[in-house]
Amino acid sequence: MKLLSGIVIFLLVGCASAPLVVDKSGWVAFGHPLLVPRLNETSGLNAINCGHYDLLNANDRKKMKKIAPACIKHATRTGQPFKFGVIDIVQDLYMHDVVISDPDSKFWLISYGVMIDNSDHHTKVLKCDLIEVEFNPLFFSREGCVVVDSQKWFDGNHFL
Numbered sequence: 001m002k003l004l005s006g007i008v009i010f011l012l013v014g015c016a017s018a019p020l021v022v023d024k025s026g027w028v029a030f031g032h033p034l035l036v037p038r039l040n041e042t043s044g045l046n047a048i049n050c051g052h053y054d055l056l057n058a059n060d061r062k063k064m065k066k067i068a069p070a071c072i073k074h075a076t077r078t079g080q081p082f083k084f085g086v087i088d089i090v091q092d093l094y095m096h097d098v099v100i101s102d103p104d105s106k107f108w109l110i111s112y113g114v115m116i117d118n119s120d121h122h123t124k125v126l127k128c129d130l131i132e133v134e135f136n137p138l139f140f141s142r143e144g145c146v147v148v149d150s151q152k153w154f155d156g157n158h159f160l
Helices: 002-015 035-043 058-078 150-154
Strands: 048-054 082-090 093-101 107-115 121-128 130-135 138-143 146-148
Touching: 035 082, 035 093, 035 107, 035 150, 048 058, 058 082, 058 130, 093 130, 107 130, 107 138, 121 138, 121 150, 146 150
Parallel strands: 048 082
Antiparallel strands: 082 093, 093 107, 107 121, 121 146, 130 138
8 A cells, every 4th residue: 555655646746747947047139139138127137037939930839838827927926027028920020029027026018020121120118017928829918007218218217
């Protein structure tokens, strides 16, 4: 009987999901070269990196659905800042969307779009009381948002 109990416990422990690996590395590249320093600054030095995913790549899409929800849930549950980003094609432009929870528990949605032929680009920055990320389909639910001047954000004056 003890042997059977030991086997059952071993199987239960062995089948448990792997622990969440918390990645606090900064991003190296994402969209425009000036984006990365601002994204890292906005999220803070200790932000959990929930990844940035190319939704045009089937493997990245699968990886996002597997990793990002647990990462964001962990960060939210423990009150830690995080960053999560995606790139996709919307009509005739590449859209880079990043959701950030900052050290002051505010949420940010930074959207950077660049035309496929690289002829034009735009940036929209929202600071919100809450942003929830839905993954099937991907959707950002926002509450209490204000538009932040994107030039001030790029200049590092977004905390004023």
